[in-house]
Amino acid sequence: MIEVRDLVKKYGDHVAVDHLSFTAKKGKIYGFLGPNGAGKSTTMNMMTGYLASTSGEVLIDGHDILKEPEKAKKHIGYLPEVPPLYMEMTPYEQLHFAAELRGIARGEREACVVQVMQETGIEEMADRLIRNLSKGYRQRVGLAQALLGDPDILILDEPTAGLDPLQITEIRTLIRRLSSEHTIILSSHILSEVSAVCDEVLIISHGKLVASDTPDNLGHLLTGKETLHLKVKGKIADVEAALKTISGVQQVTAEQEGDLTSVNVQLKGRQSTGGQAKAGKDAQQSGSDAASAESRTPDAAREAIFYRLAEKRLPIYEMESAHASLEKVFLELTEDETEKEAE
Template sequence: MIEVKNLTKKYAANTAVSDISFTIEEGKVYGLLGPNGAGKSTTMNIITGALAASDGVVTVDGLDILDDAKEAKKHIGYLPEIPPLYPDMTPYEYLSFIAKAKGIKNGEIQDEIARVMEETQITDVSDRIIKNLSKGYKQRVGIAQAMLGNPSYIILDEPTVGLDPLQIIEIRKLIRSLATDRTVILSSHILAEVQEVCDEIIIISHGKIAACGTEDELREKMTGPNVLTVTTKAECDPGAQVFDGISGITEISEADEKDGEKTYTVYYEKNSDIRENVYNAFVKNNAVLLALTSKVPTLEDLFLELTKDEEEIPSETASPVMEEIVNAITDREEISEEEMSAEENLNEETDGEEDK
């Protein structure tokens, strides 16, 4: 079990991670989800001991990652965002260095390397120089490195970034196969990836945990109401009063008429279903019901909702830069205006000369 308690990481000017606490149980795939710059990599670097926290404690199976570093790190395999490869080595040489560094016994190194190469399907390229390998293979070598020594926890930082769609599918498959007897923690800024691969999702935003739990638990936590769009024929529109008496409706908004159809957007409470009542109400009022579409908020909506401030913050921090850009544009406009007027003057002068 990895326990992360009150983790904080401050850099000179900003706080990358602020008071994060969570627990990683064994045998599951965890996904750290968040937009770029949310603090995912910082958190992972701290968990693996690659970075020291300003405050807080990380324990891996009860061992402190800083105080019992050597022992604790043996339980962890880590693939940072940029695969840490030595380009002039072959995958075999590289893996034998890692195996020795991880303290694997000399007699077992060969078998261990053969095993991870088999699992990550890089046996074919084991004698090629790493710098000549494709990005997908480099990523596999990185994952193979993390798997050496059979650690209980494999931590992968954005393992599919920069890969082509086919490679992404293969790497995801590989991650799934890794998770059969180990705990995998991966980070991503792509919701679909986390949804597909992970059992538990931890959403990080602005260096804080915005939400965590399984996909279903997260859905439960969603705050927004359900939405129903009701389309009726404009010529026999019953009016918004048709919805009177249906319980659970929180808000009704009228849409514009289009092609002889009128659409109402009806917001109603979570965990309720008003479709049947709406249908009955229309029948009762002899109104024509053309379409009835219910939209349950997706995890995407939740993700956007939880991380939506993200856009405001960069724009705030970037405001001096924006100001500069705006100034530069206005300056440029002024210049071009000046140029224009200069040109006009010139034209006038030449016109004058022509007149003469």
């Protein structure tokens, strides 16, 4: 786990990182986004111990990165945008060399190198010169190097930069597979990539954290409301009548498409109810109760819609959420900085 607490970095009068705080937990992939000059790279350098903070602290599995650098860095695997590889070496030689630098015992190095090559799918390239590998395979070698010593935390800077679509898909799949055993923080300028692979997104602007949530929830951030698209088997009048009785529903618009009714349902703004919607048997006990008491959040409203339409014997063929893209949210939250870049 990574804990960033009230982190500040100043260069003279310029504040690059301004009292930044967040926590990254094991088993999740975090996307770290920000315009050029927002403090993203500075923050990543402080998190990995390459740069000292002006104030605040970074804890890596409980170890302060500045006060206990050796203990903290043993838990970190770092992949910079351009992996530090020796072109005249083979992946096998590079990884053995890196394992020695990392302090892995001589008797354990061979097994460790073989394991990370298997994890990253580079066994067949083990004896080729790195200079002859594609960029995608060089990224894999860099990622294998970051995995040496089985660190708890992986910090990946632009891991898919310059890769073709197939290579991007392969690296994305690999990162997803690794996330079950590691905390992963990655930065990327490809917002669709972050949206596809990350469980949570951190957006910084002017060195401050301006948003932190799941990609889906960030999509609702601009309006505070959520719209659902449904296709329901039944007549418009019956579908509208059922949906309009749910307290979490603000507006219903529908049109008939043969035997199906296509419906847009706008939910009311997200509210904190101090608890989560009921599920399972509790929610099934009463469709009416679910529609009233349990529809005060969008998640609960979706559940209430399901049970209400089921109660009225109106089968749901499709239900999907429509929200602003991550790109739109990013541009909205960092508008002044992106305008400066354009100038």
